[in-house]
Amino acid sequence: MSAISQSRGAPDPSLTDEPRPLPGAPSGIKVIIVGAGIGGLACAIESRLEGHEVILFEQTKEFKPLGDNIGLFPNSGRFVKRWGIHYELSKSCAYPDGLRWYRYDGQFITHQRQQKKGEDMGDANPFKDAPLYDTTRYDLHQLLIKRAKELGVQILMNSRVAKYVEETDFAGVEVDGKLYKGDVVLGADGVKSKARELVLGVYDAPRPSGYAIFRTSYSADRIRANPICAHLAPVDEDARSIWIGPDAHFIIGTTKSGKEMHWLLTHLDKADVEESWMYPGKVEDALEYVKDWDPVVKAVMETTPEGALVDWKLVFRDPLPRWVSEGGRTCVLGDAAHPFLPTSQQGASQAVEDGVTIAHALSIAKKKGLPLNVALKVYQTLRYERVKRAQQLGVDNRNRMHKVDYTKPIDPEAVQLQFALWLWQHDAIQHCHDNFDSALVAPMVDQLTSASPPVAQADKLAIEQPVVAAVAAA
Ligand SMILES: Cc1cc2nc3c(=O)[nH]c(=O)nc-3n(C[C@H](O)[C@H](O)[C@H](O)COP(=O)(O)OP(=O)(O)OC[C@H]3O[C@@H](n4cnc5c(N)ncnc54)[C@H](O)[C@@H]3O)c2cc1C
Known part of the structure; x- marks a missing residue:
């Protein structure tokens, strides 16, 4: 893999975007x-x-x-x-x-690194x-x-x-x-x-892709409150982890220096539901897909607040x-x-x-x-x-x-996302x-x-x- 990597340094919070660019001279369009x-x-x-x-x-x-x-x-x-x-x-x-990769049963695969803050x-x-x-x-x-x-x-x-x-x-x-x-x-x-x-x-007409995503976001404090999964949401830091399994993957990430988090489970799905960012999902349905998976994944899912889960069906369009x-x-x-x-x-x-x-x-x-x-x-x-x-x-x-x-x-190079x-x-x-x-x-x-x-x-x-x-x- 190339040695080129994206700088991830957070800018000094005192810096501002002023002066902001002004509109261009009227084009008549x-x-x-x-x-x-x-x-x-x-x-x-x-x-x-x-x-x-x-x-x-x-x-x-x-x-x-x-x-x-x-x-x-x-x-x-x-x-x-x-x-x-x-x-x-x-x-x-x-x-x-970076991103920590695990097999669905919890076995560590690799740490796909990014540069650290600063x-x-x-x-x-x-x-x-x-x-x-x-x-x-x-x-x-x-x-x-x-x-x-x-x-x-x-x-x-x-x-x-x-x-x-x-x-x-x-x-x-x-x-x-x-x-x-x-x-x-x-x-x-x-x-x-x-x-x-x-x-x-x-x-x-949209065609079902055969896949859907359960996805949600909420306060990372809920993750930290459960000792089984607390390590996934370190205080004042952001972290990303992914579990891959047969025809499914699960991602958890935090943002805003560990204040907020999101998780997503992409899985096989036969249902023919319209695409929508507002279609509610049930945590118990999501848990069904990971019943043989790492207990850490299940622990994360169980921290989901009532009504916070979205069931997003992925469709293909020609x-x-x-x-x-x-x-x-x-x-x-x-x-x-x-x-x-x-x-x-x-x-x-x-x-x-x-x-x-x-x-x-x-x-x-x-x-x-x-x-x-x-x-x-x-x-x-x-x-x-x-x-x-x-x-x-x-x-x-x-x-x-x-x-x-x-x-x-598993060859880590073979599973990692490619850009x-x-x-x-x-x-x-x-x-x-x-x-x-x-x-x-x-x-x-x-x-x-x-x-x-x-x-x-x-x-x-x-x-x-x-x-x-x-x-x-x-
Ligand atoms: C509410 C919402 C939440 C999303 N959350 C995520 C996310 O968490 N992660 C992610 O990766 N992607 C998310 N997406 C999708 C993402 O924004 C798009 O895939 C991508 O950014 C491409 O943007 P777009 O402008 O083509 O479409 P969109 O960002 O989907 O915007 C389309 C806009 O068109 C408006 N619209 C539709 N029909 C009409 C009409 N007839 N008249 C007037 N307005 C109309 C919609 O209300 C919407 O505001 C979300 C989209 C929406 C609408």
């Missing part, structure tokens, strides 16, 4: 975004920095503290400083010293300007909302988009019977996207033939375009890459005097193959952990500027699927170029 999730907000913030006017519709009445651990990996973390939220976001992050590789760190933020979805989301508002994004809550409209000279959405018009409409409406169907005319409408003024992005398996750890990062690419493709098209509908087609061409390759990592990582031959000694330099070193904004012209003349990606790099090649690259991983929830 009006962007409508549907969905104030991670992708929609990333696009909104970057669009304001580029001077676009942004109106964002969100169906939720108010944001609740839902979800648990999420990671912005270096390929999206590199934009956090430019948005002016690096120090604030860093305060909510975890800085574990250590720094200085200039030798290839990711020093592109940190990894291992945080909670709620903290990240709250900061993005705050920053978007500061930059002048108009966020309309309780506004569910039910209809998309597109003419040659505008794109729009209908909310509560009122039509809102913009130059482009971006459907960032998540994994259960309606935009997919309404914009692209594609109804891609890759969309395209992400952009025929007219080119409407598109989907983030999970709406390409849901990710959690084991890829790239769902949020790829949504961010989409968002910043669109903001810059619009600016470039405008500066070149091109019609704005070419910008979204360029976005798709620039992003489609990269996203497909990143999605494959999720399947590979899961299989690496779930398909272990327990009759033989690839091609994934982390990518700068989506730079890529957009460098490749806009060639993407402009390239045929749309849906005509190119037969020319996609074979998956086997992508696998090979991922395995040949691993970096020591900082592991968030998978």
Whole structure:
């Protein structure tokens, strides 16, 4: 494995993000975004920095503290400083010293190391300007909302988009019977996207993936109160541990210097339940999957507060033939375009890459005097193959952990999560500027699927170029 590793030093808490960047000079472009999730907000913030006017519709009445651990990996973390939220976001992050791996029966496998808090590789760190933020979805989301508002994004809550409209000279959405018009409409409406169907005319019924995740987060004091599992939540520190078993894995991690914790159990599942971050789960059902496992795992599960568990069914969706409408003024992005398996750890990062690419493709098209509908087609061409390759990592990582031959000694290198330099070193904004012209003349990606790099090649690259991983929830 490569010696390159991600710096995990927590910044000095007295440092601030001031002065924060201001909105760019008005570009004359009006962007409508549907969905104030991670992708929609990333696009909104970057669009304001580029001077676009942004109106964002969100169906939720108010944001609740839902979800648990999420990671912005270096390929999206590199934009956090430019948005002016690096120090604030860093305060909510975890800085574990790595990931401890166990067999399902409790036998120790390996300690996949990360750098300890405060250590720094200085200039030798290839990711020093592109940190990894291992945080909670709620903290990240709250900061993005705050920053978007500061930059002048108009966020309309309780506004569910039910209809998309597109003419040659505008794109729009209908909310509560009122039509809102913009130059482009971006459907960032998540994994259960309606935009997919309404914009692209594609109804891609979700298929059960055969897997589901029980997941939860709560105060780490509950873990420390039980002597069987207290060692997993050291005081004032963050820690990560994983147990792998036949077709299942269990992760426990703490954040905010050991104050909060989360656990996740990914397991085989036959039920056909809709994807939702709000579907309640029962601890006794989760315990059934680990009845032959290490008692430490069971002890953790038993500390779960009443009503805190979510039962999240993972579904597959076939890759969309395209992400952009025929007219080119409407598109989907983030999970709406390409849901990710959690084991890829790239769902949020790829949504961010989409968002910043669109903001810059619009600016470039405008500066070149091109019609704005070419910008979204360029976005798709620039992003489609990269996203497909990143999605494959999720399947590979899961299989690496779930398909272990327990009759033989375990090779730690063979089970660890793999990351690839091609994934982390990518700068989506730079890529957009460098490749806009060639993407402009390239045929749309849906005509190119037969020319996609074979998956086997992508696998090979991922395995040949691993970096020591900082592991968030998978
Ligand atoms: C409540 C919640 C909690 C989550 N928690 C985690 C977590 O703990 N860990 C993790 O890895 N991932 C989590 N995710 C998923 C994660 O945010 C995404 O996989 C990833 O960041 C890609 O983001 P996205 O913007 O494409 O989609 P999302 O972040 O899912 O955002 C989609 C947004 O669109 C809104 N929306 C949907 N339909 C409409 C409509 N018709 N009109 C207006 N608005 C609409 C939704 O309410 C939502 O706010 C969570 C998602 C949600 C919604």
